[in-house]
């Protein structure tokens with residue numbers, strides 16, 4: 001599980017360990033990972049900490065080799081590490097865009113490059129990519145974040161059928177608002193906000209099926225899917241209401 005030091009990744013790692021999985025947890029914060037791994041003393045499974053930065057390609061390749069040597073082949077990878085920075089159109093910055101792409105897109109790409117060859121060789125394995133409903137269609141202040149998540153959605157759609165033929169299940173996780181350090185700074189009301197534990201249990205439930213997309217909470221994500229089907233004239237009339245003066 002990448003991005004396991006806080007939020008959704010942390011809750012997913014704990015839920016997996018409670019179910020008996022041997023979990024390799026990664027993030028940059030060694031302290032948070034050590035605390036997380038100590039929490040599994042009474043669990044059926046265990047969490048092993050592997051600190052690292054997903055933007056460092058060589059480090060990710062080395063970590064995956066390390067994990068597979070110590071713990072055996074990876075059956076399930078949850079590529080969840082991500083970050084968010086609001087970017088108003090008037091403050092458009094290629095630096096912000098690049099930084100978000102480095103973590104949210106290239107971080108996932110490094111994970112895929114590291115784990116897929118062995119899964120394809122074994123004709124078995126499951127990968128979950130955590131994108132966001134912000135990738136469905138453009139939302140105010142989210143031109144950088146939404147673009148990274150739209151890229152992940154498109155990339156996963158492109159790869160899913162090919163990987164399926166090769167015996168690897170690729171699933172896309174699209175959460176709505178989840179209460180985590182990432183959303184704690186949001187200064188606007190977040191409709192249908194759920195806890196990280198609720199998000200983790202939706203992800204774990206997704207393991208029981210081979211469904212391509214796991215999106216939650218159900219009603220909010222369906223509303224946003226409907227919104228993206230609207231003609232732009234109507235879509236922008238609704239979205240203009242969310243634009244701050």
Ligand SMILES: NC(=O)c1ccc[n+]([C@@H]2O[C@H](COP(=O)([O-])OP(=O)(O)OC[C@H]3O[C@@H](n4cnc5c(N)ncnc54)[C@H](OP(=O)(O)O)[C@@H]3O)[C@@H](O)[C@H]2O)c1
Pocket residue numbers: 002003004005006007008009026027028029030032052053054055080081082083084103107130131132133174175176177178179180181182183
């Ligand atoms: N919360 C929501 O409402 C929401 C909605 C839709 C999608 N998502 C997505 O869900 C995922 C998890 O988000 P969250 O809400 O749980 O946020 P979070 O609590 O801020 O967790 C983000 C995780 O990613 C890790 N991370 C960030 N940059 C990293 C880097 N360069 N290298 C390695 N790890 C890095 C962080 O750990 P370190 O800082 O220790 O590295 C942390 O463990 C993200 O992809 C986010 O976009 C969240």
